[in-house]
Amino acid sequence: YLPSSDRKALEDKRVNVHYLDGRLFVKRRKEKYDLVMVNLPDPCTAQLNRCYTREFFKEVRDILKDDGIVSLGISSKEAYLGEEMGDFNASIYYTLKDVFPNIVAIPGEYLLLFASPNERVLTYDDRILNKRFSERKIETDFLTPYHISYQFTPRKISYLLGALDEAKGAKKNFDFQPISYYYDIVLWASYFHPASRKLFASFTKLNVWRFASILAILVFILIFLSRKSPKIRRSFTPLAIATTGFAGITLEIVLILAFQVLYGYLYSRIGLIVALFMVGLTVGALLMIKQLPKIKRTLLILSRLEGVVAIYALLLPLFLIALSKVKGVYLYPLSQIVFPILVALTGLLVGLEFPLANKIYLKGQKVGKTAGLLYGVDLFGSCLGALLASVLLIPILGILQTCLIVSLFNLATFALLLSIPKVKKPSI
Structure with a gap:
């Protein structure tokens, strides 16, 4: 040709x-x-x-x-x-x-x-x-x-x-x-949608600390309102699933981008990356299902998992930055070993939460309604994460601050779950 x-x-x-x-x-x-x-x-x-x-x-x-x-x-x-x-x-x-x-x-x-x-x-x-x-x-x-x-x-x-x-x-x-x-996206948007210029210009002013302040205020408001509203307290579990879905897909995109930067080839690896994420999800769900009968304080465990996801999101970019400094003969073997492990681990953390959240939310609800609701909010969080991470967060804020936002979301639901008072068993 x-x-x-x-x-x-x-x-x-x-x-x-x-x-x-x-x-x-x-x-x-x-x-x-x-x-x-x-x-x-x-x-x-x-x-x-x-x-x-x-x-x-x-x-x-x-x-x-x-x-x-x-x-x-x-x-x-x-x-x-x-x-x-x-x-x-x-x-x-x-x-x-x-x-x-x-x-x-x-x-x-x-x-x-x-x-x-x-x-x-x-x-x-x-x-x-x-x-x-x-x-x-x-x-x-x-x-x-x-x-x-x-x-x-x-x-x-x-x-x-x-x-x-x-x-x-x-x-x-x-x-x-x-x-x-991102500048290229804005350029093409200006050709076909000139009115979108101001909108895109406002996005470049994104500030992670301003976001953290707003999020903290919202958490305090929700905790205050939940004291008198069992419905609001009950919504904290689906909210945790949504933030974990957001975290899972965002961190997966971060890993895909980092793999491209450090190694290059992606076409033959993208299937493997997605498959390993799904394997992690499956393993995490199976492990939690096996442990469910032994778990008594489900809300506490779910809140701890949210905390673990938040810490993992903070550590991941630091690890990737350190990995980017590696050169020479060690680059190829490290990229082929480390990235599959990180992708699977991301899926594992997400998979651990879903069965646990179902057990918590199932009380007093139908199985189909509970599974459908939690699956729906998980997909919503994932969809929102894929859109925001790829179009706005990663190009404008960078990987480090994007992962910080992921961590802040999960820290917020961690605080919300911890605020739910422990149900006292009636004394005999």
Whole structure:
């Protein structure tokens, strides 16, 4: 399906094709290169975004020669950079500039970015570039000295750099805070739903501590109201299942994203990751069913499980950050062993709660109604977690603060369950 010219190039003896994830290839290389070309689509997904992050650019810098160059391109506009396009372009530009001291941006419908660790390699001076071009006697069909001079017109360069400077407030792009793919979502939303601009702009102001304050107030209000309302106290059990469903799917997405960043391949592993999560769910449910007849203080055990989920959500990102520091030959075996264990453990914690919650909520209720309600709130929490985590929380707040929000949700239900007074048995 390739054109004959492309097939001819690939058949050249100087060309070596490596059937390997691109980022993993960069991680493993010890050779130094003159040029690295990142020829990928825009970072419109979490998977593509990992090749536009500060960590990836540092890995590329490590395999470049002192006068080497890295090139990449993203969608842009030559005549006018609106707010959304400006944020998107600036996020990648300043992320790259964080790693390389010398960077050149060429305006156009496709913004070309060139960067080098050597400050004397790249220039905006078209005379120097045309001189280098003629000295090397490179045969080209489309690139000419006139084209080079046109692309490096001072007014065009000046406007582009000014627009990028105006958008300097855009956040930089990191592995565990992939904000650039959120900027891409906002950009496309502005094309088809211009009225959504203010809504998306408000999301970028998300603050985890403000969220924690609001959540704490809601918990105190619920605890106060529950003293006089058995119905409110009874709702704490389904609420715990909802927050655990939210936690389960959010942490699974976090692990999938981290696996992509650290190892790369996902297509052949996504089925395994989902399957292991379900295995964890099954094992957790079976273990709890076996122990149910022996458990007397069910509410206490459920609250403790909520606490364990909260602690696990706090520890998980710290472990992933530590794992991201591993390089060399240990990276592959660790990623193949650690991630399956973490995914299964996440499912296990979620699975332990469901049978226990059914036993608590079943008192005075029909089996079908209880199972349906708890299953429904679990799905609701999972759906909400999948939507918020992938679209808003992870790209805007990052993995660390996303897991903190998960922990806060489960700490809230932990407090609510502990507030339920113990039912005293009548004395004989």
